[in-house]
Amino acid sequence: MLPRELKAASAKPLILSILARGEGYGYQIxxxxxxxxxxxxxxxxxxLYPVLHRLKSEGLVQxxxxxxxxxxxxxxxxxxxGREALQIERSHWLNVHGALEQLWKQLDTGTGEVAVTKxxxxx
Numbered sequence: 001m002l003p004r005e006l007k008a009a010s011a012k013p014l015i016l017s018i019l020a021r022g023e024g025y026g027y028q029i030x031x032x033x034x035x036x037x038x039x040x041x042x043x044x045x046x047x048l049y050p051v052l053h054r055l056k057s058e059g060l061v062q063x064x065x066x067x068x069x070x071x072x073x074x075x076x077x078x079x080x081x082g083r084e085a086l087q088i089e090r091s092h093w094l095n096v097h098g099a100l101e102q103l104w105k106q107l108d109t110g111t112g113e114v115a116v117t118k119x120x121x122x123x
Contacts, residue, residue, distance in 0.1 A: 002041055011051045013089035016078065019061060020086055023077040050074055060085050
């Protein structure tokens with residue numbers, strides 16, 4: 001189970017990434033989160049919709065109502081600003097991942113020393 005803090009921190013890049021694949025509606029996004037995480041992440045509507053509303057107010061996503069298949073749904077899609085934000089988020093998360101990976105490799109070798117490089121620190 002992913003700690004609540006990590007869910008909150010990863011919400012923006014996760015939803016932007018899902019919407020980068022194409023337009024989607026709330027329930028579909030929730031299903032994608034569960035599927036992409038192999039069932040490890042379980043989100044509720046109460047977690048998803050505040051994030052979608054925040055992304056919309058930041059101009060990163062747009063929404064539209066549609067009654068496809070006779071069911072009225074609100075569809076979300078990325079804006080150009082959202083695509084730019086996704087690239088920035090991706091860069092930040094890759095830097096964090098790289099720094100942690102490097103640290104853990106050093107710990108696994110038993111040296112206890114951490115060799116910090118520019119790429120791992122983002123510098």
